[in-house]
Amino acid sequence: MADRVKETAKQEVERLAHIAEEGARSGAYLYPFRGIYYFATHKDLYKPLAARLAPTMTLGLGITTFMFLFTYVPQVAVLFFTSGPLAALSTVLLVLSESSTLTMVLSKALLIEDSLIDTFDGTLVAQGQQQLVAKERQITSGGAGAAIGKLGKLVSKPLAKFSPTALIRYFMYLPLNFIPVVGTIAFVILQGRRNGPTAHNRYFQLKGMSGTQREKYVEERQGAYTSFGVAATALELVPLAGIIFSFTNTCGAALWAADLEQKSGTAPQLREQAKKAT
Template sequence: MAPPSTYPITGIIYFLAHPQLWVKVICPFLLTLIFGILSLVLSFVYLLPLQANALIEANCPNWLAWVVSVIFTLLESAIFDVIFFAILIPFFQDALFDATLKARGMSRMFETRVQVNGMILCCRGVSSGLALAWFLVLAQIIVWIITAPLHLIPVIGTIIACYINGWPACWGQHIHYDIEFRGFSVSDSRRYAWQNRGGYCSFGVVAVALELVPLFNLLFMWTNVVGAALWVADKYEKNERDIAKQLRNQPQGNSGNTSIASIYPSVRSPSSFVPSVESEHSRLITHASNPGLKDGYGSSNNA
């Protein structure tokens, strides 16, 4: 399986190569493009001179004041875009994520997804959940503001800032899948994301870096969703192969006493129901040669 850091780039290539995905983002993309251009223009017209003059009055050298102000103006414009994107994102992001899985040939994931209580989905705001989306975006913005001074350190500072911002950004890309496919609670999803923070940060550092590119970030915000879906699909297929291999190697006499949790421990509570290998084997046969497991990754904590 490819390293997590490659999936944001893979998402760009996959998105451009599959026009059926474009339909899912044309409307929100045009809206974010218009807003992005306006926010960039207004930021440079009003915020740039305001910040530069304030630094000059604070006895900062003119050239340094303007360089610092340009950097912060770009960051502020990006934050405005993220806020606007967060208002627009809940329904369109989930639709693009699901469409990517189907384009990837993973329709079976929808047939074997966990049936989530309607109240849970309602609390998320029908699909993604405005409250949760705003919580994640607010967390990202706070981290962005705290790490903003790091961007003053050429290259290295930006890389560190992107790495720090990477984890919450990547978790936000996976929350839809964790809750609506795997049946996790928000705390389960957060725990899983933290346990696999290495992979999440690797994905997130590239995704955040792409979203810092002026104007192009309006496209990369969507291709990062595609990249996250492709990563999920690859992990799903990897766990299918691993579990099928384990089932084939399992001694016949012990199959009824071994649980899937012993192969891939779940992040859920110990009281969660996990089917035995014997029952799971029957279900696998029912769902065809490349079936999926009930909770998405086959209850795997492998990232």
């Protein structure tokens, strides 16, 4: 039994090392940061964020206030045993991180879904991918060249409404944060592994990929999607600024999708997969 456990652990370490190496080679972890620059330098992309900023910030303030009132004291008591004198400060940072995560989950489900889709599609249009976007929404000739101004009515929406699964996973992983440094890193990696593929839900829909095709596509690029997800998740955990980073991450995901379309062989392969599904 002991040998079997050791062998299993060895295989898991090797698998994680392979994923990390693949992610580093892919450069996908850079796209969230490219998204920040691109978003900041394309003012027409501000419109979806500006339209939902006030209600989202209000939601975030309410969640943060609730978390400090009802969860700070119990958590500082637990962290006292792991952080000692630093427990008070560690708990403040932890509660801010928890509040930011909860705000992201709820706002994406209830408030900013359409705005994130507009940001993704607008970035693709700005990158010359009008034909790709036109498969799932109307593209107009208006907007004086501004990408967002050219976006018409959506044909369908790729992002599911609120699912308790995201919150369940979040609370399952939450105790990791009680372990200083290492636990928080593990929390971000586990969340990022899930969030990476989710960032391309819109891209998969635009390509007409089935659920099976998506799973296979992501599995073949697990390192790239995990590295993107880890970087994006870390940014969205930043208190107060997390909501803005959710838009810049969406922009980065769209830039990645546009690059995939431009690479020789990638686009034809996906189109062939989509044809086989019909």
